Amino acid sequence: MTEGLPFDGLFVEVSRQLTICNACRYCEGYCAVFPALERLAEITPGDATHLADLCHDCRDCYTACMYAPPHEFAVNVPAALSAVRRHTYDEYLPRPPWPPWAAGAAGAAGAAGAAGAAGAAGAARRRGAMLAAGLAAVCVLALAGFLAGGTGTAAAGSPYRVIAYPALLVAVGLPALWSIVVMTGAAVRYWRATGGRGLTSPRALLSALRQAAGLRNLRGGGADCAYPTDEPSAARRRLHGLVAWGLAACVGSTVAAAISQDIAGDAPPYPLLSAPVLLGVIGGAGMVLGCGGLLVLRRAAAGAVAPGDPPREDLALARRGYALLTGLLLLAVTGLLTLMLRDTTAFGPVLVIHLAAVVACFAIAPYTKFTHVVYRFLALVHDSAESADGNHRSRA
Amino acid sequence: MSDRVSAEAPWDVVVIGGGNAALVAAITARERVPRVLLLERAPAALRGGNTRHTRNVRCVHDAGDVYTPGVYSRAELWDDLCAVGDGPSSEELAALTVRESASVPPWMAAHGIRWQPPLTGTLHLGRTNRFFLGGGKALVNSYYRTALRAGLTVSYDCTVEDISVGGDRCTGLVVSRGPAGRSLISARAVVCACGGFEANLDWLRRYWGDAADNFLVRGPATNDGRVLAALYALGAAPAGQERGFHAVAIDARSPRFDGGIATRLDSIPFSIVVNSAGRRFYDEGEELWPKRYAIWGRNIAGQPGQIAYSIWDSAVNHLFLPPMYGPVRAGDVAGVARALGLAPDAVTATVAGYNRAVASFAPSRFDPSRLDGCATAGLVPPKSNWARPIDTPPFYGIAMRPGITFTFMGVQVTREARVMRTDGGAFRNVFAAGEIMSGNVLSSGYLGGFGLTIGTVWGRIAGASAAAAAGEAA
Numbered sequence A: 001m002t003e004g005l006p007f008d009g010l011f012v013e014v015s016r017q018l019t020i021c022n023a024c025r026y027c028e029g030y031c032a033v034f035p036a037l038e039r040l041a042e043i044t045p046g047d048a049t050h051l052a053d054l055c056h057d058c059r060d061c062y063t064a065c066m067y068a069p070p071h072e073f074a075v076n077v078p079a080a081l082s083a084v085r086r087h088t089y090d091e092y093l094p095r096p097p098w099p100p101w102a103a104g105a106a107g108a109a110g111a112a113g114a115a116g117a118a119g120a121a122g123a124a125r126r127r128g129a130m131l132a133a134g135l136a137a138v139c140v141l142a143l144a145g146f147l148a149g150g151t152g153t154a155a156a157g158s159p160y161r162v163i164a165y166p167a168l169l170v171a172v173g174l175p176a177l178w179s180i181v182v183m184t185g186a187a188v189r190y191w192r193a194t195g196g197r198g199l200t201s202p203r204a205l206l207s208a209l210r211q212a213a214g215l216r217n218l219r220g221g222g223a224d225c226a227y228p229t230d231e232p233s234a235a236r237r238r239l240h241g242l243v244a245w246g247l248a249a250c251v252g253s254t255v256a257a258a259i260s261q262d263i264a265g266d267a268p269p270y271p272l273l274s275a276p277v278l279l280g281v282i283g284g285a286g287m288v289l290g291c292g293g294l295l296v297l298r299r300a301a302a303g304a305v306a307p308g309d310p311p312r313e314d315l316a317l318a319r320r321g322y323a324l325l326t327g328l329l330l331l332a333v334t335g336l337l338t339l340m341l342r343d344t345t346a347f348g349p350v351l352v353i354h355l356a357a358v359v360a361c362f363a364i365a366p367y368t369k370f371t372h373v374v375y376r377f378l379a380l381v382h383d384s385a386e387s388a389d390g391n392h393r394s395r396a
Numbered sequence B: 001m002s003d004r005v006s007a008e009a010p011w012d013v014v015v016i017g018g019g020n021a022a023l024v025a026a027i028t029a030r031e032r033v034p035r036v037l038l039l040e041r042a043p044a045a046l047r048g049g050n051t052r053h054t055r056n057v058r059c060v061h062d063a064g065d066v067y068t069p070g071v072y073s074r075a076e077l078w079d080d081l082c083a084v085g086d087g088p089s090s091e092e093l094a095a096l097t098v099r100e101s102a103s104v105p106p107w108m109a110a111h112g113i114r115w116q117p118p119l120t121g122t123l124h125l126g127r128t129n130r131f132f133l134g135g136g137k138a139l140v141n142s143y144y145r146t147a148l149r150a151g152l153t154v155s156y157d158c159t160v161e162d163i164s165v166g167g168d169r170c171t172g173l174v175v176s177r178g179p180a181g182r183s184l185i186s187a188r189a190v191v192c193a194c195g196g197f198e199a200n201l202d203w204l205r206r207y208w209g210d211a212a213d214n215f216l217v218r219g220p221a222t223n224d225g226r227v228l229a230a231l232y233a234l235g236a237a238p239a240g241q242e243r244g245f246h247a248v249a250i251d252a253r254s255p256r257f258d259g260g261i262a263t264r265l266d267s268i269p270f271s272i273v274v275n276s277a278g279r280r281f282y283d284e285g286e287e288l289w290p291k292r293y294a295i296w297g298r299n300i301a302g303q304p305g306q307i308a309y310s311i312w313d314s315a316v317n318h319l320f321l322p323p324m325y326g327p328v329r330a331g332d333v334a335g336v337a338r339a340l341g342l343a344p345d346a347v348t349a350t351v352a353g354y355n356r357a358v359a360s361f362a363p364s365r366f367d368p369s370r371l372d373g374c375a376t377a378g379l380v381p382p383k384s385n386w387a388r389p390i391d392t393p394p395f396y397g398i399a400m401r402p403g404i405t406f407t408f409m410g411v412q413v414t415r416e417a418r419v420m421r422t423d424g425g426a427f428r429n430v431f432a433a434g435e436i437m438s439g440n441v442l443s444s445g446y447l448g449g450f451g452l453t454i455g456t457v458w459g460r461i462a463g464a465s466a467a468a469a470a471g472e473a474a
Helices: A007-024 A033-038 A045-054 A077-091 A100-104 A109-113 A117-147 A165-193 A202-214 A235-263 A275-304 A315-340 A347-367 A369-395 B020-030 B049-053 B074-083 B091-101 B104-110 B136-149 B201-214 B226-233 B289-301 B333-340 B344-357 B434-440 B450-473
Strands: B011-016 B036-039 B056-058 B129-132 B153-155 B159-166 B169-176 B182-192 B245-251 B272-274 B308-313 B328-330 B395-407 B418-420 B426-432
Touching: A007 A033, A007 A045, A007 A077, A033 A045, A033 A369, A045 A077, A045 A165, A045 A369, A077 A117, A077 A315, A077 A369, A117 A165, A117 A347, A165 A347, A165 A369, A202 A369, A235 A275, A235 A315, A275 A315, A315 A347, A315 A369, A347 A369, B011 B020, B011 B450, B020 B036, B020 B136, B020 B182, B020 B434, B020 B450, B036 B182, B049 B136, B049 B395, B049 B450, B056 B104, B056 B450, B074 B091, B091 B450, B104 B450, B129 B136, B136 B153, B159 B182, B159 B226, B169 B426, B182 B226, B182 B450, B201 B395, B245 B289, B272 B344, B289 B395, B308 B333, B308 B344, B328 B333, B333 B344, B333 B395, B395 B434, B426 B434, B426 B450, B434 B450
Parallel strands: B011 B036, B011 B182, B036 B153, B182 B426
Antiparallel strands: B056 B129, B159 B169, B169 B182, B245 B395, B272 B308, B308 B395, B328 B395, B418 B426
């Protein structure tokens, strides 16, 4: 079993399983992981990390595996790779500026000296950082609101009645910037560790974008995902698409609002049939449907594992999956509520709640499963560069 | 213990077995009659028998497509079949199998099977064999899904202990289901599609003696031939050779049962193979690998101690699927020999003798994608193709044992898949499909992917015949 192993032990187990996979190769048609594995002469820890992030967790390789438990080879690739992903999410964050004991204060200090210290310390650091960043961000928001509260001259339904524009910019911008810096640091460390290639190749970037946009690796080569049960289903890919594109539409809504305000000189609130509102409504609704649906699927997937059957995923990572979906759902619901209630007296409190959620989410994003977006995209770029080479070689 | 007689109305068709042939028979029968029961001996998690370890099917096709580029004519498949072992055992039934194979891929696709391009590293199979997406267990899962959706009943953990017969008809099956005990299931027609007897070492020992103790079985331990033995006891006529089986070279470290594809070794055509005395004994480069891989189980079974060793060098190390336990590795041939427990001098001498017999042009003309004609000169036995010097360190080696996939000896059948009796008659309502009747088609050799072809062709025939027999009996 892979649950709770420190990376060294986990790597031994993952290598054992992937060596069996490479001798078998039946799953080659499902996703990018197995062709990528076959290109490796031998598996290094960096390779295992790359393959883990290339895995989109469709679980087709589990249901197709004649070596899955109760077979004595006990191959369970989705669980093994999700355990590696959890280590990735923990270990590739840049070291925080505060000492380890401060991070330990977040709740897992005792684990640092125990077995599996590396993994536990990483998780403790992550939890500490998440708590600190979230608290700091909300403090910034409160301070900004206190120092620069809204003006009565702003139109009804405008956020600037609650908080002044520069204060809003600082309150949201600071944690966003923090997140970008931390995630970039993590991306750089990940890229070095996995020996990443292709960031300068337009072809690899385009191919990665195309694969990410359509979630190609959740298509199972036409078989869809074995999720939430062992039966093939496109539900996960569709719902995940709703979340991702919904989030993109919400970002688009913000950009459109910025353009309307700063370029067109048109102050909020915007009418229903304007780009900021339409994008926000469509994106918010997509996120609510997508996150809600994925939460339901997650519960169904956990319930579908029969007693005595091994879980198909790392359970700690599964908890982070719930957390991410819940956070995004909260963002989307409060966002939609601010819009729906903007002509009522509830507008102020709801907006404050939404802004607090936005600010906190921006600040803690690098310490949540949100980072899978970064690592998966990098893994896709690397894979696109490598597979282009591989195809070239095999044609030669 | 008294057998509990099922109170249920008789089933139209009961299919014994849970792999490809059984599923195809059950699905085919269910398309014709309403009450079909499939009895799988394994628990649900391990359902599918040997089919779990398969990956492709060899069928005639008149035009190429994405999955099998190029034509594979009936004549060519026939020639390929005639060229392995002693050729087909019944020309009539083998020809029927080849002819019917053409409609197998569309039938599979119509019943839920998806395809994928030939797997990387499986040389020479792309034109003749279609690979199904995800391999055999995915195929089994798809067929069970199709079967359940069609409304047939599946019982897992069911062992058929005996077959009850009155005159020339089967009247029912004695079935045990773990703690539920034994019960009698009544059936209007029965299809036996439950594999060979390769996991029954006592049975193998009758033909192979103590050598059988060194055989490893690539599929599940449940293939013990219990139903085949029951059929023989009822007077069923045998078909196929006693020692007929499909066996390949597998890693000597593999588990006794169910190691499947990951334990197989494809290094042989790129290596030399020596026995425990350190001497070569068979042409490693005789033919393209899919046409010859299946003789190596038999070859090794004929060597002292049923063990042999494949030895190669770094120049070819990347050309075949990497073995799951990994090879031994050393800076010189003697080191490899020592690590394998062989006499270093003997192996070094064999490699030196082989290297002297290799043509000087071999490294430049060496081409793993075809019969490259790089042969040894004056060496006994020769290596007819891909003979290049073993001289680039590090050197590699692996110990190999015979890995039996399935036995051929089974029951003789008619063109309708009806089981024949030794008295020349046939059971009216007992049919057979798949490995249990493969001896009607195969003699001693095997052709990659043809087991699935036999199972699918004869599963369809048996399923349709059983449904018809059930109609007559109703």
